[in-house]
Amino acid sequence: xxxxxxxxxxxxxxxxxxxxxxxxxxxxxxxxxxxxxxxxxxxxxxxxxxxxxxxxxxxxxxxxxxxxxxxxxxxxxxxxxxxxxxxxxxxxxxxxxxxxxxxxxx
Amino acid sequence: xxxxxxxxxxxxxxxxxxxxxxxxxxxxxxxxxxxxxxxxxxxxxxxxxxxxxxxxxxxxxxxxxxxxxxxxxxxxxxxxxxxxxxxxxxxxxxxxxxxxxxxxxxxxxxxxxxxxxx
Numbered sequence: 480x481x482x483x484x485x486x487x488x489x490x491x492x493x494x495x496x497x498x499x500x501x502x503x504x505x506x507x508x509x510x511x512x513x514x515x516x517x518x519x520x521x522x523x524x525x526x527x528x529x530x531x532x533x534x535x536x537x538x539x540x541x542x543x544x545x546x547x548x549x550x551x552x553x554x555x556x557x558x559x560x561x562x563x564x565x566x567x568x569x570x571x572x573x574x575x576x577x578x579x580x581x582x583x584x585x
Numbered sequence: 586x587x588x589x590x591x592x593x594x595x596x597x598x599x600x601x602x603x604x605x606x607x608x609x610x611x612x613x614x615x616x617x618x619x620x621x622x623x624x625x626x627x628x629x630x631x632x633x634x635x636x637x638x639x640x641x642x643x644x645x646x647x648x649x650x651x652x653x654x655x656x657x658x659x660x661x662x663x664x665x666x667x668x669x670x671x672x673x674x675x676x677x678x679x680x681x682x683x684x685x686x687x688x689x690x691x692x693x694x695x696x697x698x699x700x701x702x703x
Contacts, residue, residue, distance in 0.1 A: 523690070528691075534691065568690075575632065
């Protein structure tokens with residue numbers, strides 16, 4: 480099974496900050512990587528698919544990058560409504576999620 | 586508008602069975618692969634099961650293989666999961682989701698809570 484490791488597990492940042500979340504796969508996943516946002520009490524919401532494609536309706540401050548085993552989600556200017564937990568998910572071999580990064584306001 | 590609505594959760598005793606259901610609307614259900622996931626309180630998301638469009642192919646996570654069974658009814662726009670031999674560690678919120686044509690889970694239900702406790 481492919482293991483996904485996210486870091487950090489908790490991130491505190493201020494409104495307007497550029498925020499970078501990391502996701503590392505245990506083997507090459509060939510960019511088959513999606514990102515989700517989950518707010519408290521809600522279902523996950525798709526943000527980015529295939530490493531860097533923005534899902535319809537998602538603000539352009541969200542972007543994704545990466546290749547091989549290392550991937551990144553960037554929020555260019557943090558907004559209060561971005562407080563949530565973010566999960567990466569690989570689909571190169573079946574499906575597995577990272578443990579999540581909880582993003583809070585400083 | 587695409588909607589997925591789960592039902593069937595509840596409090597059950599260890600060793601018992603339960604069926605959770607997901608009814609879809611707003612899209613051509615028979616054209617999409619469907620999945621089930623769960624999330625234990627304060628935990629991450631665990632993928633559980635997959636079913637293809639015509640039910641000819643299913644796949645399960647090792648943690649539930651042999652205990653959980655996914656099925657779908659394209660005439661009724663439903664995807665179900667039968668949970669058997671339930672354990673306390675199966676306590677979680679259970680979600681269904683649609684897999685988009687591009688391989689991502691683009692729509693999720695609101696989830697249904699399953700609690701396994703004596």
